[in-house]
Amino acid sequence: MSDKPEKFIDENGLRLDGRRIDEIRPMKMEIGVLSRADGSCYLEWGKNKILAAVYGPRELHPRRLQKADSVLIRYRYNMAAFSVEDRIRPGPSRRSTEISKVSREAFEPVVLTHLYPGAVIDVFAEVLQADAGTRTAAINAASMALADAGIPMKGLVSACAVGKVDGQLVLDLNKAEDNFGDADIPMAITSEGEISLIQMDGDVTQEEFKKAIEMCKEGCRQILEIQKETLKNKFTKLDEVEIPEDEEEDVSALVESTLTSADEGEACEDEEVVEEADAEDDSEDVDDVEDVEDDEEAEDEDDVPEEKADEVVEADPSFEDVEEEEDENPEDDEEETV
Amino acid sequence: MEREIVIPGQLLSENKADSGPGTYVKDGKVYSLLYGVKNAKNKITVIPFSGKYIPSPRDYVIGTVIDVTPSNWIFDIGSPYDGLLHVSEYPRRVDSDKMVSTMDFGSSVLLRIKDVNSSMKVELTMRERGLRSLDVGRVIEVTPTKVPRIIGHGGSMVSLLKKETNCEMFVGQNGRIWINGKDSEMDLLTEAIELIMKHSHTSGLTDRISHFLNNEDDVVSEKDDAVLEKDLAEDEEDEGEIREDTYRKVDALLENDD
Structure with missing residues (x-):
């Protein structure tokens, strides 16, 4: 570890x-980096390297931890043993337990917890390389991982720190400034501008504190832009039009139509012989109400017997399923037209 | 129709009447809750890129038996909440000592959700047309939010897939898809589904899938084949090198021993 520099600001x-006092370190991030996690993010911020993963909402065990009316958020901040110059003892420490708690609370105002009662969302933030400001970096990464996992949130969370060195406030401390500076104030802000985490180490005057909050908000705003950029570029990167067609249909009805046709498939296996179906057709003619449909169907079949000959699989069930809902008629038609 | 990728907290509209699923209203303005694609038809909705399946009544799902109790089968339905199928919801009468022989652990079953209460207790049923135990074929899992893409506009994609591959197919709303057919056809269908997942956010998907299924040989694989061949060649080379090296080392060791 280097000794205290004579001057922090030239x-x-x-x-x-080489940064100005209100400049953040270069940051880059990528989402969807872990295939087994529901959401993930890898973030590099200066010399910090963080990997965040989100699992869930998923079933919570032990059951006694379940909350009947909302989802439980678990947040684990952990520094890898090799993340700092002198190897640290692996496993939770007093410091990491505290950071986990405050970071979890930083997300509570944004995550819509009431949607998943009794479940849990697990957030893991792993510090692979540390260079001051890891809790804020971890929050930025976790926020992205949560969005990637499709968790409903009122907004993203961005975090940044302000510190005091040489009697002057500076944004986003690096290691030397953190170790030998006079104060360190990490903050997390929701995209609505609400402060969801604030801590202070060292001391500042009231005036400085107010100014620090303003500087921090500006830093977080810049980070939020980087986060937005990353999320929006994820899919444009595939160099294709990022526009789907109609998705707003009644999914239930659609799924139902696939069900009935899956059913048809099965029915075909049972009765491959057309005659059998015909026999059934006749028997159903007794039913007055279905007669109309029946006839229509029969006509349809008559119109295109040749075409359909090799499509017995498609045509056959329509005899069998006449008494069923009209759903499959469009289905049948569609299959012919495609 | 206006569509774009939106992120949580993004302002979508100044009019709170536009708020649909995936959005929330604050101070009379509509914001996005999710990271996904905005869809502005009548109301603004946001369809997320990913997310877990959350059961809701009348959904069709494919479940796997994870536990059998004296009166219930318990199903994993690919969501944070397990589903309960009471014996009385099985189409036939089943004695409690016959439950395991009727549907054993690991069985995949086509189910419908009968009810979900506020504490997310999920009740399932099989007493409906077409619901049955799936004893043949395969089950593929996809992201539940992308199920509408598999089905396509008015079921067009499903029809296409079924027709082109001669497979039977059923898409559960929990993102599990059951397919059945010849092995080679199921492989093709699986590939097509993977392709849909990869390009789910793009337009003209049905056409492209149709193209893929019809020209499978020349479209996809010309490039893949080239890559594959190159890989194979490299592999062989590598193997050769390693072998030579190893032989030399072994020889050296043997000499030393002598």
């Missing part, structure tokens, strides 16, 4: 790593 107003 005569040009630039910091040790």
Whole structure:
């Protein structure tokens, strides 16, 4: 570990790593990096490297932890043993337990917990390489992973820290500034501008504190832009029109239509002989109400007997299923036209 | 029709009457709840790119038996909540000692959701037309939010898939798809479904799938084949090198031993 530098800010107003006092470190992220997780994000922010994964909503065990009216969010912040210069003892520590708790609470105002009663959403934030500001980096990554998992949220959460070095407020501390600075104030902000996490280490005056919050909000706004950009580019990157067709149909009815036709398939196996179906057809003629449909169907069949000859599989069930709902008529027609 | 990718918290409309599924209203304005595609027909809805299946009454699902109790089968239905099928909801009368022999652990079954209560207790039924145990074929899992893409506009995609591959097919709303046919045809269908999943956010999908199924040999695989051949060639090379190396080392060791 390097010794304390003499000056954090040079005569040009630039910091040790060449940034201005209100500049964040370069950040890049990618979502959907883990195939087995429901949502994931890999984030690099300066020298920080974070991998976040979201699983759920899924069944919660042990059952005594279940909340009858809402989903439980579990957040695990963990630093890999190799993430810092001197190897740290693996496993939860006092520090990581605390960070896990406050980070979880940072997401509580945005996640719509009442939609999944009794279930759990697990968030894992793994710090692979640390260089100051890992809790805020982890929150940024977790926020993206939650969106990637399709969890309903009122907005994204962005986090950033402000610190004091050489008596001056600076945005997004790096390691030297964090270790030898006078104050460190990490903050998380929802996209509505609500502060969902704020901590302070060291001391600042009231005036400085107010200014720090303003600087932090600006930093978070920049991060939010990067997050938006990442999410929106995920699919345009495939260099195709990112526009689906109608999806708003009544899915239930559609699924039902596939069911009845799956059913037809089975029916065919049972009665492959057309004659049998015909016999059934006749017997149903007794029924007055269905007569109309029956006739229509029969006509349809008559119109296109040759075409249909090799499509016995398609045509056959319509005899058998006459008493069923009209659903499959369009289905049948469709299959002919396609 | 206006469509775009939206993210949670994005402002969608100034008019709160536009709020549909996947959105929320705050201060009379409509915002997105999800990361997905905006769909503005009558109301604005957001269809997410991913997400778990949440059971709702009258849905058709494909479940797997995970437990059998004296009066219930318990099903995994690919959601955070398990489904309960009471013996009385089985089409025939089943004695409690015959339950396992009727449907054993691991059986896949076509089910319908009868009811879901507020604490998400899911009651299933098989007492409806077409519902049955699935003893042949395969079950494929896809993202439940993409089920409408598999079905297509008015069932067009399903019809196409069935017709082109000669497979039987049933799409459960929980994202499980049962298919049955010849092995080679099922392989083709599986590939087609994977393709749909990959390109689910694009337009003209049905046409492209049709193209894929009809020209399978020349479209997909010319490139793939080339890659494959290259891979194979590389593999062979690698193997050759390793072998030579290893032989040399082994020889050296043997010499030393001597």
